[in-house]
Amino acid sequence: MTKINSAEIAKLAGVSRSTVSRVINNYHNVPPETKEKVLRVIKDYNYYPKLHAQVMAGKKTGTIVLCIVDDGNISNDSTSNFLITRVIESAASAGYYVLTVVIRDINEAGAKTQIREIFHQKRVDGGIFIGVDLQEPLIAELITEGFIIGLFDYEKNIDAPNLLTYNFDDVNGSSVAVEHLIELNHKDIAILTGNMKRFSGMKRFEGYKEAMKKHGLQIRENWIAGGDFNSKAGYEGTKQIIQSATNIPTAIFASNDSVAFGAMKALGEMGLKVPEDISIIGVDDHLLSPFQKPALTTMRVDFNTMMQNLTFDVIRSINDETIEEPKLTNMELVVRESCRKI
Amino acid sequence: MTKINSAEIAKLAGVSRSTVSRVINNYHNVPPETKEKVLRVIKDYNYYPKLHAQVMAGKKTGTIVLCIVDDGNISNDSTSNFLITRVIESAASAGYYVLTVVIRDINEAGAKTQIREIFHQKRVDGGIFIGVDLQEPLIAELITEGFIIGLFDYEKNIDAPNLLTYNFDDVNGSSVAVEHLIELNHKDIAILTGNMKRFSGMKRFEGYKEAMKKHGLQIRENWIAGGDFNSKAGYEGTKQIIQSATNIPTAIFASNDSVAFGAMKALGEMGLKVPEDISIIGVDDHLLSPFQKPALTTMRVDFNTMMQNLTFDVIRSINDETIEEPKLTNMELVVRESCRKI
């Protein structure tokens, strides 16, 4: 195939490169006949302006980066997958491309440099991060440098218009979960905490404490375990709680459903039945939650709308629109079979 | 922040832009001290060469496009999600980025133009397509134009080195599935076909027919239904088979697990029990298959290795390595509870 460029098109259409460019960029000051003529040649010669030349001349890339920080096997986690594809789909519907990047360990040698490079190279117009710890200095750095960044599950700790954050109302949602247990007459309620370096981890713990205090219930040190958002932490945390306690709690609030899965496994191994011996409630409404035995009661979370809003806001921000501060998004109680009245 | 470019770096390091470029590209003909000096300045000034200038000067983009053709809600399908993230992870491990694109309907107005644009723009060095029908003319077009393209579930119908395809051994795998039913003494075996425009759809039907013929079993017209790889097709196909047949089959071979899910739902509604009344076997080993009631017997498929190989091959091909023709990948029988001996 012969190389074709705007000069070539210009020659064939009998106009200047300037005019070709004006047609491509759909400027208004081109008479219909000229436009027609140029478009004809462009079509006939299967011509597409080279992105990189356009960007060098000052155009945007039409791309955002989605940076997934996760040391697990992402492709095996349905929630991660869901977040990823939602960003992709949302961006696509806004005419944007998503460059997807996986970071195993953000503290590893090349990791931060790689992320810096993506932005400084001008590979993208902005970015979305998933799975970043609070107070990650790299985020602050990129924000200071003026890059547009959207985060899910992150506290807005810098007052900059180019830092966009979206979160669920984790405090309130967790309170509702715990109060559901309380309504079922539970008083001895343990918590399996999530990753406390995450906004959601912190806030869900807060919500638990709030609800307990509000109802005058005691929070015992040895009824607090876990510490991460996966089933392993739930499993180990549960064993720890059950084995260390002189008296066993009647209910467990798990900081997310994966944690609850681990907890249910541990309880099963220890011969404790859910919900007969212990009630359990999670957060997220994981794909597998309705399939648990018993089906898991949980707080449903709308990842769908959240990631779409985040993506759209990043794109709007790229296009210099003003973004209004997002509100926290509510969760919804989904009652299934894992909690019983006592 | 002040604009920094290679000329600036050159000035600061007291060398020419040529030398800066040589250092960046790690050429061997630069004395250590010079290299040191230049790298120092690069680091101090937080300088990253602009991608677009590099590409314009002839460098590769280090990016492949992943084009997902799917009219459903991708983010809700765990298999699609899995394929996507596997490509992303594999590419990342090879130092490549993945530009992810979703195409709802490849026959829609702008769809093909958009795909053409991505390649002609030089946005990427190559691409991977998922969910493309056999004989899709766009693929042939792009191959002819010399773009490097990898496909999963596609028959290699053009003998071009830049067309890379990977497939499971669908014929043999399906035969094994059907023979599993035959070993359990089933003779009346229906099939719920998949999408017959896909390599896997065609081949799985072939495998069914082969096994039936080999064992001298009759294939009845009204025991063939379905026609797509989703639970809806399985549901409707099953109703059709059961309602149209004067005699009911004792077993069903479903072209994939989603189809089997739909079939089980339909059977349940019609008061037929699995496996007491009808045995059923699927293909894929879907995430939800072990959770069905009864747990679904199926042919496990290694999407993981497959997508990784495909991704690596595309990248190798971009780097002018010769790719050996991939063999078909085997499937593995996973016996659960949905088939019984009669």
Place this chain on the structure above:
DNA sequence: CTGAAAGCGCTTACAG
């Protein structure tokens, strides 16, 4: 080992 210069292919003020 190293620099000057050409080339990559666009866009956009500027001037008319």
Place this chain on the structure above:
DNA sequence: CTGAAAGCGCTTACAG
């Protein structure tokens, strides 16, 4: 309405 020209920021033969 339209063209000539500058500018974007690299890389790479070429010559020394």
